[in-house]
Amino acid sequence: MSRRSPLCLALALLVARAAGAQSPDPQASPVDEMVIRGVRTGELAGEPTAFGELIRTGDYVAERKSLADLLSEQPGVFVRRFGGAGDPAELSIRGSTSQQVAVSIDGVRANSALTGGFDLSRVCVPLVDEIELARGAGATREGSGAIGGAINLVTRSGSPEATNRVSGSGGAFDTWEGSAFRSASTSLGDRSLDYSLGYCGLRTKGDFEFARPEFEGPDGDTVSFEPSHAKRINNERTQHGATLGLGSRVGPGTLRLGEYFSYSDGGEPGIDCCNGEDAGQNPDASSTDWSNLAQLRYETDALTRAHEGLQLALYHRYEDSQYHDPLRALFGDPVDTRAGISTPGARAESAWQLQLGPVAQRLGLGLDGFRDHLDADAQPSHARATGAVRLSDEIGFWDGRALLVPALRAEKTEGFDLQWIPALGARLQPWDWLRLRANATRAYRTPDFDELYHPDQGFIRGNPDLEAEDAWSFDAGFELALAQLGPIADAQLAASWFRREIDDSIVWVQINATTIAPVNTGEATMQGVELALSFRVTDYVRVSLNHTELDSERDATSEDLPGVPKRESFARVQLGPPDLVKLVGEWQRTDDLLVAEGGGRSLPDRSVWNASLSLNLAGLRWLRLERWSNALWVYVEGNNLSDEAVRDTLAFPQPGRNLAAGFEAIW
Amino acid sequence: MRRAGRAGAGVVAACVAALCLACEGSGGSGGLVVKDERTDPRCTPVANSLPSGLALVPGVADEAVLVQSQPPALVRFDLDGDAPLVRGDASLAPNGDSDGDGVDDAVRSQQVLALPLAAVTGEVTAVHARLALVSTSNYEGVVFTDPSVPALRMAQVENPDDAPGFASSDYPFLPPGGTETTRTAISTRACVYPGAGASDSGNVAIAKDARCDAAEPASFLTNLTAGTAIAAGRLFAATSNLRNSGQARFYPGTVLVYDLEETGGALRVRPHAMSPLLFTSAFNPTGVTRYVTASGRELVLVSETGAIGAGTGTGNVRTQAAIDVVDPVALRIVATIPLGFAGPAFEALAIDRGNRIGMLGASSKRQLYGVDLRPLDDARLYEGDGPPVVLDGLTAGFPDARLFDGDHPLVLPEQGEGAPPAQCDGFTHVTWSHDATELLATDYCDGDVSRVRVDLSGAPSFQPFAVEDAFAPLTTDSLGQERGPGPVRVRPGVPGADYTGPDAFVMISLPKAQLCALRIASPGP
Secondary structure (H helix, E strand, O other): OOOOOHHHHHHHHHOOOOOOOOOOOOOOOOOOOOOOOOEEEOOEOOEOOOEEEEEEHHHHOOOOOOHHHHHHOOOOEEEEEOOOOOOOEEEEEOOOOHHHEEEEEOOEEOOOOOOOOOOHHHOOHHHEEEEEEEEOOOHHHHOOOOOOEEEEEEEOOOOOOOEEEEEEEEEHHHEEEEEEEEEEEEEEOOEEEEEEEEEEEEEEOOOOEEEOEEEEOOOOOEEEOOOOEEEOOOOOEEEEEEEEEEEEEEOOEEEEEEEEEEEEEEEOOOOOOOOOOOOOOOOOOEEEEEEEEEEEEEEEOOOOOOEEEEEEEEEEEEEEEEEEEHHHHHHOOOEEEEEEEEEEEEEEEEEEEEEEOOEEEEEEEEEEEEEEEEEEOOOOOEEEEEEEEEEEEEEEEHHHOEEEEEEEEEEEEOOOOOEEEEEEEEEEEEEOOEEEEEEEEEEEEOOOHHHHHOOOOOOEOOOOOOOOEEEEEEEEEEEEEEEEEOOEEEEEEEEEEEEEEEEOOEEEEEOOOOOEEEEEOOOEEEEEEEEEEEEEEOOOEEEEEEEEEEEEEEOOOOOEOOOOOOEEEEEEEEEOOOOOEEEEEEEEEEOOEEOOOOOOEEEOOEEEEEEEEEEEHHHOHHHOOOOOOOEEEEEEEEEOOOOOOOEEEOOEEOOOOEEEEEEEEEO | OHHHHHHHHHHHHHHHHHHHHOOOOOOOOOOEEEEEOOOOOOEEEOOOOOOOEEEEOOOOOOEEEEEEOOOOEEEEEEOOOOOOEEEEEEEOOHHHOOOOOOOOHHHHHHHHHOOOOOEEEEEEEEEEOOEEEEEEEEOOEEEEEEOOOOEEOOEEEEEOOOEOOEOHHHOOOOOOOOEEEEEOEEEOOOEEOOOOOOEOOOOOEOOOOOOOOOOOOOOEEOOOEEEEEEEOOEEEEEEOOEEEOOOOEEOOOEEEEEEEEEEOOEEEEEEOOOOOEEEOOOOOEEEEEEEEOOOOOEEEEEEEOOOEOOOOOHHHEOOOEEEEEEEOOOOEEEEEEEEEOOOEOOOOOEEOOOOOEEEEOEOOOOEEEEEEOHHHHOHHHHOOOOOOEEOEOOOOOOOEOEEEOOOOOEEOOOOOOOOOOOOOOOOEEEEEOOOOOEEEEEEOOOOOEEEEEEEOOOOOEEEEEEEEOOOEOOOHHHOOOOEEEEEEEEOOOOEOOOEOOOOEEEEEEEOOOEEEEEOOOOOOO
């Protein structure tokens, strides 16, 4: 790794010495980064006590990972997919719903104000540099929605050194992907201007074959869909994504303009529901959606001695979604709806360093305000404004070995009560090789527009009387890091326990025999354990493993919550000199998955194997490519090699075994 | 260097191979087994969450058949145990072909209607131990099954030649006019001509359907096949004819009439060429019941909900309900019993073993409706061919057959802590106890079973006297528990004497489709 971030430096402190052999020495020089793969368990900016990961997409070069792939490999995270490439995928952290995870792009909230969730399939990984994942944290920074946790996608941005990236791949189901990115700096008069431009695209027919469910009753009787296999139809999709970044020094700071655009258009096959060759899929429905996020950000250096800097941002997010279904003409008019949501907002953040005797403090102040405006064909327009103030402190003792982080956010959304979100985190690092953490925080979520105002279509409607969801999260754990232990190097073991108590959780349920609507449900509890282990044996063998145990239930009935597995395990082995050849094998086991409230109906457990082989042609000196490119990777990969029947929900199949090949060049 | 070169060549070769072969899997060569476990010792789950029909098998005291929606199947149950035991199932649409014409329903529907519609299962009528009729919607039809196996039954399906009042082309899913073929179902998709100036339940004029006879001023295709019955050698199938679900508008209701012969185990069925359909008095005919009067006259009773929405409560009922009395020989509606703004449930009338009283549940309220069937023995009803006699007490010389209607329902007592009325104000199904001394009524909203004592020794009297907390109410605190009871059946025989198992069987739909066994009158083990 050539790049070192503060996170990595902090992490390096963990592994600076072998276990117990050294006395604490916070000034010790960091050793080489402890990175087994692209995930760094350490400290997230702004969330120093949170359990989280920083995922660098560059560490997965030539592996064609989607955002759903990268996140699903993390402990505590479950990604619910509704198909293959280009099909929707949503995120669950520690048993949360997708609406209970705050997703930001370059610090600006990207959750849909219409549905509350975030579709991971709409993000092009080649345009993303880093993914910050905070589990069970983020409520005081992000406000409404960060009940399960938060992720921030940091897009690739301009840099003083010119960088060019191109990638392309093709594979099963007529799936083609490509991307191009350039960042550099240029002179504009006497000013230096950083810029970046990125594009990525995906086109897929998505016509994968899938196995259909066979239901086995308690007395061994079975009933099956016929035929036993079907092919996904009307599942073609085209996606485009683009970024633009401009940055220049202005006065005491840097002014940056960032643009993130995504577009997606394709068929909507719907559910696998019925007997017959097409399995009841919808051959004609389609959807188109696009979104644009623009941000103008000004970041200053320290304005005074104690000041750490000021960040001011103006942003605007627009999302537009259209859905067309001519088949609904059977009992009414064809469905042809459009909804657009415009969200202008502003944010300010600053911090000050204070030293009070032996106690070092970092005081932070943040202000945030935005307004969502919904304009839709099928319902009246709605708008609501939200404003928030955040205060935080980072109190360091014993040269930073102990850190206490209290924070408080006050947030008010039109139509809902003022919410106070307190949080307290603690981090203790008695030795360089051991770090302990604990957190307690409140979180909440205001209902999204769809939950409140979904038009009454008889069988489905919104509920304008919904209350906000309310939750308390607690977690504690440790990270143990060993620089060298026999042949094993850079070993890290992390374990965390978490518990979340949520009330008024919003669930779409059957409210009478024919109507589904969202309602505030009673109390529910989720608790579990996350374990992660990673190490390397020489530079040629890198191993990482993680495991999550999750127990979730409704308090009133003690019934399990559906939709998330009780346990999930992941293992990855990477062989070969990392700059020349990568042979990667991955295994993910997912436990039985409840698909009905109250238990009793579950999808079977599964083990999915993936593998890839990548070669950096620029590393082959006899090809003399180094004059042209730092890296020219070619690769072939296979996913779901054992051809498992994979589903995260009962009615949405995922692809079986599939292969792809591609290249990625960087110069 | 050489080693690296070989590795590079290997990777390139692999890439090419991947692109060329694509090597796509079948998405689960080992299949995908979804396990359904018993979460309530009284209940046995079946696939998915929308069971659509339940019937006891006549002549077989300890068996019932249930229709599950997805995958579409008829499931046979043994009722003797503490929980019903599955004894087998039959696919109702093998490989997507519910009528056995050799073509996937969706494909055939696309060819005929330009809409790829698959069969969605509905009601089941167990005619006798070897014949049960299952109605299907979207791909409209009545499927013939043998519940004793269970299995599909073959039938000779005929489309008669054109005749006055009958056009074979009005049945686009039947074989060509004047021909017959072997199938497993008969299509109930038919062109209907309500006449000039006809309007739907929302008073919106009915235009021409391009798929029907262009010479007719108004037309539509039947849809949502509901209840069925066989009487006088004829098959009667009600079609709801929904026009717009969002606005709860219905075309005029129809009952399709077919000639049906069953000889030596062979079935033969064809549309009745002289009178292929009847228009019902009210919108949305759903329940169809064969009824024999005390004097032995065979009738067909059709219950019609009127136009109703997809909500709950009084406001959900848009037009008036009725029960039509059909003479299955003369093929005309001889009488109608108006029920007012009742919005009855979709089931067939529950008739006591003395053939005296017919009861209906309610689709939108926690109440029941009932009619006295004795006036149907009046021979004057069947004389001539005039309009139906309205049995509301206002027609001279005829009694009021209504016991409980929309204005005067049999209200089931409320329990505390039920479903919020604004969300679920009641949805009831009703049946009689084995000796006709009690009514048992389930309420989907509150999850309970109400018991109503009935005295038929003189003027009928009804007295609710107990409420059994059989299932959980539809509240937010009960998510995941057994809820949403629907149709209820009581097995024949004296509990404790003729059998020792549970006596009442209820189909529930939440959190998943299940058939549950209750001991209401049957003593515990």
